[in-house]
Amino acid sequence: MDDRPVKQSPELDRxxxxxxxxxxxxxxxxxxxxxxxxxxxxxxxxxxxSLGLSHEVIAxxxxxxxxxxxxxxxxxxxxxxxxxxxxxxxxxKIPCPWGHPGLYPKTHVKLERIETGETLVxxxxxxxxxEEHGFYQGRGxxxxxxxxxxxxxLEI
Amino acid sequence: MTQVLLSLLALSGLGAxxxxxxxxxxxxxxxxxECQIRINEGEKELQVSGGGTLLSxxxxxxxxxxxxxxxxxxxxxxxxxxxxxxxPLLPTETPYLEPEEVKGNxxxxxxxxxxxxxxxxxxxxxxxxxxxRTQVEGMRNLTDDIxxxxxxxxxxxxxxxxxxxxxxxxxxxxxxxxESVYRAYSIASAAHEPTxxxxxxxxVPEGLATTFIHEVLREGEEIFLNGPYGEFYLRxxxxxxxxxxxxxxxxPVMSMLSQMAEEKITRNxxxxxxxxxxxxxFYVEEIEALKERLPNLKVxxxxxxxxEEDRWDGERGRVTDVLEKIIKNGANKxxxxxxxxxxxxxxxxxxxxxxxxxxxxxxxxxx
Numbered sequence: 001m002d003d004r005p006v007k008q009s010p011e012l013d014r015x016x017x018x019x020x021x022x023x024x025x026x027x028x029x030x031x032x033x034x035x036x037x038x039x040x041x042x043x044x045x046x047x048x049x050s051l052g053l054s055h056e057v058i059a060x061x062x063x064x065x066x067x068x069x070x071x072x073x074x075x076x077x078x079x080x081x082x083x084x085x086x087x088x089x090x091x092x093k094i095p096c097p098w099g100h101p102g103l104y105p106k107t108h109v110k111l112e113r114i115e116t117g118e119t120l121v122x123x124x125x126x127x128x129x130x131e132e133h134g135f136y137q138g139r140g141x142x143x144x145x146x147x148x149x150x151x152x153x154l155e156i
Numbered sequence: 157m158t159q160v161l162l163s164l165l166a167l168s169g170l171g172a173x174x175x176x177x178x179x180x181x182x183x184x185x186x187x188x189x190e191c192q193i194r195i196n197e198g199e200k201e202l203q204v205s206g207g208g209t210l211l212s213x214x215x216x217x218x219x220x221x222x223x224x225x226x227x228x229x230x231x232x233x234x235x236x237x238x239x240x241x242x243x244p245l246l247p248t249e250t251p252y253l254e255p256e257e258v259k260g261n262x263x264x265x266x267x268x269x270x271x272x273x274x275x276x277x278x279x280x281x282x283x284x285x286x287x288x289r290t291q292v293e294g295m296r297n298l299t300d301d302i303x304x305x306x307x308x309x310x311x312x313x314x315x316x317x318x319x320x321x322x323x324x325x326x327x328x329x330x331x332x333x334x335e336s337v338y339r340a341y342s343i344a345s346a347a348h349e350p351t352x353x354x355x356x357x358x359x360v361p362e363g364l365a366t367t368f369i370h371e372v373l374r375e376g377e378e379i380f381l382n383g384p385y386g387e388f389y390l391r392x393x394x395x396x397x398x399x400x401x402x403x404x405x406x407x408p409v410m411s412m413l414s415q416m417a418e419e420k421i422t423r424n425x426x427x428x429x430x431x432x433x434x435x436x437x438f439y440v441e442e443i444e445a446l447k448e449r450l451p452n453l454k455v456x457x458x459x460x461x462x463x464e465e466d467r468w469d470g471e472r473g474r475v476t477d478v479l480e481k482i483i484k485n486g487a488n489k490x491x492x493x494x495x496x497x498x499x500x501x502x503x504x505x506x507x508x509x510x511x512x513x514x515x516x517x518x519x520x521x522x523x
Contacts, residue, residue: 027362073474073499074402075432075460089496090360091340091520092231095251103232103252105497108361142362 004045004134008038018097019138025094029129031140044136047147053156058147059131061156062122066109078114083154085111094125098133111153118153120145192273195219196280204270210236211265220285220382221278222324223338227266234265241274286312287382288323292375293352298438301359302404303370304344307352307379314350315383317343319411320390320492322520323353323383327365330372339365342494342520343384344407346414356407388492388520390415395490395516397425398483400475400503402495403436408520409494410439410446417449426454426482430475430495433459434466456482476502479510486511493519 005012016037021028033040048055069077069085076086086109093103104125111120126143129135137144150156188206193213195202204213211227211234214220223234232252242263245253249264268274290307298304309315324338345354360366373379390397390412399409406429416425431437437457447453458478462468471478475495483489491507493500500519507517 025362070498071502073460073476073502074496075474087498088361089498090363091497095232099247099251101251101253106360 004041005038006042008036012037015097015099018099027142029097029135029141029143030138031142031144033138033140035138037135040136040138041134044147045134048134051147051151053147053151055130055134057156058145058150059127061154062109062127062130062145062150065111065154066107066122066124066127069109069111082114083111084114085109096125096128096132100128100132104128113153116153118149120149120153188271191270193217193270194273194275196277199280200283206270206272208270209266210238210242210263210268210270210274210276213270214265218286219278219282220287220324221265221282222340222385223266229264229267232264235262236265237261237277238263238268239275239277241272242268243271284316285382285385286315287380288312288315290353290379290381292373292377292379295373295375298356299436302438303357303359305355305357305369305373306345307355307381309351309353310378315353316350317347317384318389319343319347319415320388320408321384321386322388322408323355323381324385325355325365325369326380326382327368328379330368332367333364337364338382340385342386342388342404342408342411344410346411346418348414348418354407356404358404386520388494388518390421390492391490391516391518393490394423395488397423398479398489398491398507399425399427400430400479400491400493400495400499401427402430402475402499405494405496405499406439407494409492410442412492413443413446413450413453416453417446422450422452424452424454425450426456428456428458428475428478428482430458430460430478430499432461433463434468474502475499476506479503479506483507483510483512486513490516491518493517 019029065079065085066087068079069087074088076084078084088108090106092106094106095103107124109122121143122145123143126137126145130145136147190203191206193202193204202217204217209227211221211223221234221236223231229248238261245258246267249267252264253262288309289311290309292305293308294306296304322340322342325341327333327337327339329336341355341357343353344356345352357366357369359370388408401409409427443455447455456471456478458471458473458475459468460474462472486507489512491512493503504517508514
């Protein structure tokens with residue numbers, strides 16, 4: 001983690017532009033945030049640290065659930081007797097706003113914790129953004145994964 | 157203090173002057189004059205005004221390269237091979253290109269500016285792609301989240317396509333979409349009825365195009381599209397056919413079945429159409445009508461999670477469960493798949509295990 005940026009650079013400005021609505025996807029990645037990208041990254045990094053987690057651990061958990069749920073071929077599947085998870089896939093692929101090589105399938109993963117009704121929504125690209133960039137998306141973004149919610153709902 | 161202010165003013169003025177000179181210089185230097193786009197070793201040679209993107213320059217000359225994002229460099233579909241004159245590879249292209257594509261001079265045509273003569277290679281079929289002005293003739297809900305859209309062609313007024321192919325639908329600007337974008341949809345209607353096309357569109361969460369079609373578009377409105385595209389069409393052989401469809405993936409299969417009925421193709425064929433519940437099945441009457449005309453067609457509707465009120469006594473399980481059960485040996489069989497990427501992937505894995513060769517399993521590559 002330690003090569004992650006600590007201040008807003010021209011490079012982060014460029015990435016932030018890629019994250020605005022309509023660049024790579026309809027809603028963009030920043031939601032209603034007015035903060036600079038570096039502030040969002042730093043804030044979530046602090047939350048993850050205070051939870052005793054790491055981006056890698058969170059991403060691995062989300063990926064494992066996604067891979068299992070994908071076997072439902074679009075139908076909801078019950079995992080660990082606790083979660084109902086449905087993976088929807090649309091045609092087309094989406095790139096990483098950081099410009100990493102490769103494209104990510106347009107997935108919409110919806111998890112519901114059966115006993116509480118709490119939900120989480122994420123995408124394949126979202127997992128990559130967490131794992132590689134420590135980016136959980138801006139508040140108000142449809143695919144924001146709040147680290148504290150993830151810890152609570154998924155019991156990591 | 158005054159001196160500081162004066163220095164600041166002088167610096168700002170100098171900056172503004174430089175910016176002005178840069179603007180003026182760009183307007184002159186940015187004019188590249190007439191450039192030639194040489195296609196497929198001279199099969200076509202186009203004279204275009206330099207400075208535009210390769211994608212838009214080709215489009216202005218009536219040559220349409222598939223592109224889902226309308227040239228914003230976010231879909232990676234508009235790949236062409238650039239033999240000469242493309243300039244260096246741009247960082248905006250690299251996420252979309254595999255290493256072997258980079259080696260083969262494949263580029264994103266929406267990112268390359270035509271600044272000099274340029275030599276490119278594209279599939280000759282793209283010369284047949286046209287842009288169509290159409291009018292929405294009718295719309296109806298097929299399921300809770302799937303809509304049928306019937307478009308009448310205005311200009312040109314007919315289309316020639318191979319059943320199974322797709323078009324690019326131009327989503328115009330609307331409230332949630334400040335720029336026009338394109339999305340690919342398979343044609344569901346029969347090729348022998350060339351004055352209109354039917355599309356089947358599933359609502360996608362947060363989807364730009366599907367939100368437009370499901371919530372904004374109204375009968376009578378005009379829509380532009382271009383096409384046809386794609387290598388997903390019925391191959392001419394005597395092999396037994398398996399069509400496998402999930403959700404709106406039924407669209408191209410309907411067009412293929414209409415072709416078989418029209419051309420009296422009597423090959424043994426099985427359609428496996430999967431949904432979660434009975435309410436997810438559609439075109440049931442149309443399929444039954446086609447079955448009447450295709451005596452060697454077997455149809456299996458499969459529900460993966462039927463509700464009690466469905467009173468379902470048909471096949472239960474996913475399409476892969478049905479295929480597992482009905483295909484004993486894949487010899488002399490071919491398959492046509494259309495559905496979610498996960499469904500297609502699972503079917504390909506199963507069918508190859510059953511002995512159907514990879515080359516005889518066809519599906520939309522744009523998924």
